[in-house]
Amino acid sequence: MASELTIKLHNTLTRTKEVFAPLDAKNVRMYVCGPTVYDFAHIGNARPAIVFDVLFRLLRHAYGADHVTYARNLTDVDDKINARAARDFPGLPLNEAIRRVTEKTAAQYQKDTIALGCLEPNVQPRATDHIEGMQTLITKLIASQHAYEAAGVGEVLFDVGSMPDYGKLSGRDLDNNLAGARVEVDAHKKNPADFVLWKASTPEEPGWDSPWGRGRPGWHIECSAMSERYLGQVFDIHGGGLDLIFPHHENEIAQSRCAHGTHAMANVWMHNGFLQVEGQKMSKSLGNFYSIHQLLETEDFGGRQWPGEVLRLGLLMTHYREPIDFTVKRLEEAETKLRDWQRAASAAKGTGTPDASVIEALSDDLSFHRASVAIDVIARKANRGVETAVECLAATLDFFGFSKDSLLADTGDVDAARIDALVNERLEAFKAKDFAKADAIRAALLTEGIQLMDGKNEAGERVTKWEIKR
Numbered sequence: 001m002a003s004e005l006t007i008k009l010h011n012t013l014t015r016t017k018e019v020f021a022p023l024d025a026k027n028v029r030m031y032v033c034g035p036t037v038y039d040f041a042h043i044g045n046a047r048p049a050i051v052f053d054v055l056f057r058l059l060r061h062a063y064g065a066d067h068v069t070y071a072r073n074l075t076d077v078d079d080k081i082n083a084r085a086a087r088d089f090p091g092l093p094l095n096e097a098i099r100r101v102t103e104k105t106a107a108q109y110q111k112d113t114i115a116l117g118c119l120e121p122n123v124q125p126r127a128t129d130h131i132e133g134m135q136t137l138i139t140k141l142i143a144s145q146h147a148y149e150a151a152g153v154g155e156v157l158f159d160v161g162s163m164p165d166y167g168k169l170s171g172r173d174l175d176n177n178l179a180g181a182r183v184e185v186d187a188h189k190k191n192p193a194d195f196v197l198w199k200a201s202t203p204e205e206p207g208w209d210s211p212w213g214r215g216r217p218g219w220h221i222e223c224s225a226m227s228e229r230y231l232g233q234v235f236d237i238h239g240g241g242l243d244l245i246f247p248h249h250e251n252e253i254a255q256s257r258c259a260h261g262t263h264a265m266a267n268v269w270m271h272n273g274f275l276q277v278e279g280q281k282m283s284k285s286l287g288n289f290y291s292i293h294q295l296l297e298t299e300d301f302g303g304r305q306w307p308g309e310v311l312r313l314g315l316l317m318t319h320y321r322e323p324i325d326f327t328v329k330r331l332e333e334a335e336t337k338l339r340d341w342q343r344a345a346s347a348a349k350g351t352g353t354p355d356a357s358v359i360e361a362l363s364d365d366l367s368f369h370r371a372s373v374a375i376d377v378i379a380r381k382a383n384r385g386v387e388t389a390v391e392c393l394a395a396t397l398d399f400f401g402f403s404k405d406s407l408l409a410d411t412g413d414v415d416a417a418r419i420d421a422l423v424n425e426r427l428e429a430f431k432a433k434d435f436a437k438a439d440a441i442r443a444a445l446l447t448e449g450i451q452l453m454d455g456k457n458e459a460g461e462r463v464t465k466w467e468i469k470r
């Protein structure tokens, strides 16, 4: 099925917004670099998970849910993991300690992304399950003289000088990279920009047998092997955060293209902007580092817990390529907005379909801003009692991964049925022209913190909505 929808995406490789044309509309393929599982994922890591989830949803809408393959990996081989394992489980053999660290963090990541309203990707490969594929790639690279074994240090290095257009994604000039390079430290390299494909492990470190001795893979080769395994040698979209453009994605491209002799690894490269917290780079030492888990479950940020959907909307409110300043104010705005939408959608029976103008807005390089303006338009119609708008709004929220009433149910000890009954009693009082009673009910509810809002439906009848004043 070809898509009726024209989707435009900004491609880092060409630095332009392009009309998206999949290699195979029956199997649209996307790979996103997932987290290194040595610690709980932070709110910055949530951004690519959410941004590419929205793209996944858009592609499924355009091409059909069965015609999109989304792979998001878990990096579970990394020196940061080894260090964390040794620190947290000093009494255990390192391999066992590593397993404890990665299993715990991977399980938490799974829970976090689901709480953030993300669909599960079709595949979530782990590096440790794909060592053989990495070794095959390295063997190919050595055979085609794109890689070499560095004598005496137990490393296999990629030879950047063997690839004439190395650096195209990041726009880095190899000659400039050379300037100021630490030549002494890199004495075993042909070129200081050469990077590790395989490195030797000490007996204590995790390692796998290989033609180059017992060792472990470099970070970049992990994604080249896993993307090939699930998406093929050339696929449609590759995503991740801006920080990955260089060296990670540049080096993935070098490895995959040189190993397979292809002109591209992925046709479209997409990168989300960075997130900072209250105007500062997030870091543990500044005390402004928040894990997703912490935001969901503790009162560390702004003195309260935040629902996953509010975090999701809070991150989507800024275009994915722009930087985000993550603040309490942003989350409060997101919560108010989502509650407004839900109030307008909550009566839906589930018979609607997502709004075409919202989908169209999103198709313009994921313009969530335009999409949200279009959602506001439907919400206004729904608030006027237009039933098709109520249904369409609920379906549109569902399309984005939002429920139609999750925040409304979150009314603490407020008894919604009792309030609804009082609201109806007040409507009856109006009909009977007993305005004193109507006013008394309004006043009584207000003392409980319940605000009533009167309006009219299309038939000109009075309708009353209520909200909890915070």
Ligand code: AMP
Residues within 6 Å of the ligand: 033, 034, 035, 036, 037, 043, 044, 045, 046, 047, 048, 239, 240, 241, 242, 243, 244, 272, 273, 274, 275, 276, 282
């Ligand atoms: P890492 O575990 O650091 O490799 O990161 C996993 C994903 O999160 C990658 O796509 C990173 O680019 C992305 N990422 C990390 N930190 C941030 C941040 N502060 N803002 C936005 N994205 C980030």
Ligand code: ZN
Residues within 6 Å of the ligand: 032, 033, 034, 223, 248, 252
């Ligand atoms: Zn990667």
